[in-house]
Amino acid sequence: MNWKERILLILLAALNFTHILDFMIMMPLGNYLMPYFDLSPKQFTILVSAYTISAAVSGFGAAFFVDRFDRKKVLLYAYVGFLIGTISCGLAPTYITLLLARLFAGLFGGLIGAQVLSIVADSFPYERRGTAMGMIMSAFALASTLGVPFALYLANLVSWHAPFLLVGILGIALVPLLMRYLPPMTGHLHVDHSTRPSKWSVITNVIADPYQYWALIFSGLIMFGHFLIIPFINPYMEFNVGFSKNITPLIYLVGGVSAFFASNILGRLSDSYGKVPIFMICTFSALPMVLVITNLPHLQDYIPGLSFWGFPVQSYIPVLMLFGLWFSVATGRGVTSSAMITSVVNPEQRGGFQSFNSSLQQLGSGLAALTSGFMVSKDPVSGKLLHYDWVGYLSIVTLLLCIYLGYKNFNHLEKPKVVAVSK
Template identity: 80%
Template structure:
């Protein structure tokens, strides 16, 4: 990997860090926001889904035009709009204004993930894409390791507004570096005089190819299965398991450290042994952990729980790295931006629906304050991820063999 490729990955990983931290931080703030605004689990899930569903809408709309423009410019405009929405979250005085600000952040944030993945896919061939995706996905681990615990520390020290302002400040510092060092990405744009396809062709291209629409379903369901349990982890750990607000940030610290190493190691292993193989190992390993996490009884000892979350973060990250690399392989570069916008839209929709469904399943005991039926959400997650294993194996195993055969000299 040359120095230009390293700079691209470092910048995109830094951008991804702020983007993912903003997306992640609302969920562990549940045990701050629910008492602050006197929210029910259903109301909190609606707040969480405001970002993801608006991101799904904008990602779907972007698919119709995004491949006609420089990916760098699209990324920068989307990132600046996202930062405006995030800073507005940090200044929001009421539940309604916070809901509106999250919606605005989601409208722009829905464009970011697709552009990041498209730039990586355009810059790295399939045989090296697992390692590149691992580097980008390590931003998730860093957000969990350093971002979320520090953001929760600021929430304890100042208020829940502080984490959003932190993300906004970091993003403002990053923008000049992106402008200066990220290269223009125009190789996918059709030259002047080339035949222009109808704007509706982005949909017809997807539904004309079974691999593409199955990959989108696969992507959305992975997010649904994963994010079903995410929004209520922190409230469950405090209200049900009995951990204090000083302990729950350690879940993200330990999990993030584990995920940081796992994203890079499993990304490289997927390049050697195959993305589908590593994906299946990670997914099957995660299922019993989901069962245990969502059925934890009240505990005093937290070290075993931290180990459990470290293992779960690791395999969940490996699943994300491998599935992202697999999904990018089903489409040609000239259509990749539009496809990734659809993909991002389905991912956001999957995670938003997961939060909404979980919010309708989970209830709060009015006397004890404990969450009820969280284990049901865990069962739903397990069934969904098992179906994802089936989709992943049937849709990508032959494609991966073809790609690896072409890559060999």
């Protein structure tokens, strides 16, 4: 990998860091926002899903025109709009204004992920794409390791507004670097205009190609299965398991460190041994972890606390180890599935397809948040969350379906090419 490729990936990873941090921080803030605005679990998940549903709508609309523009310009315009929405979240005084700000941020945020993946796919061949995707996905790990714990620290120190303002400040500092060092991405535009497909071809191409529409369904289901359990991790850990607000950031710290190393290691392994095998190993490994996470009891009732400087180490270490493993395999699943999905479309159609893909991913995560919100309830006496285990069972069923679709739709990519030998 040359230095230009490294700069490209570092900039995209930094952009992804702020974008993912904004998305991730809303869910851990559940045990701050629910008492602050006196929200029910359903109202909180509406707040979470507002961004994703809005992003799904904008991603779908962008699919019809995004391949006709420089990907760099589309990315920059989308990122600036996203930052305006995020800063507005940090200034929101009421539940309604926060909801409206999340909707606005989602309209622009829905364009970002598709452009990042399209730029990576345009810049790296399939044989090296796993490594590149691993570096991009490491932004998720850094957001978990550094961003979320620090943002929660700010929420404890100042208020829940502070994390959104932090993302806005980091994004404003990044914009000039993106403008200066991100190269124009116009290779997909260098085609004969007389043969360029119509804007509606993005739909007809998907409908006509089974690999494309199954890839989109696969992508949406992965997000649905993963994000079913995400919104209530922090509230469940506090209200049911016994973690305090000062301890819950350690989940994201340990998980993020694990995911950072896993994203790069598993990305390289997927280039060497195949995306589909690594995807299946990661997804199968996640199933028992989901079962345990969504059925955790109050640990002090089962594991006596061993105090170390006032910290009940023995009770929490097993849970932190569990989350470290789960973050690792979930990241590996994301790295390999992203590389697999980008392989089913040609470069000149990739931007529109990835916009569809981003839309389906946002829709999947938004529907997952809403579904979990309607399944989970709150005990009015103890304040504990009820039926979180039901969410885990649904997540496991969904991920099993993803394993089947992943093997069926992408396994042909792993088969070695047969080279004809002339006699």
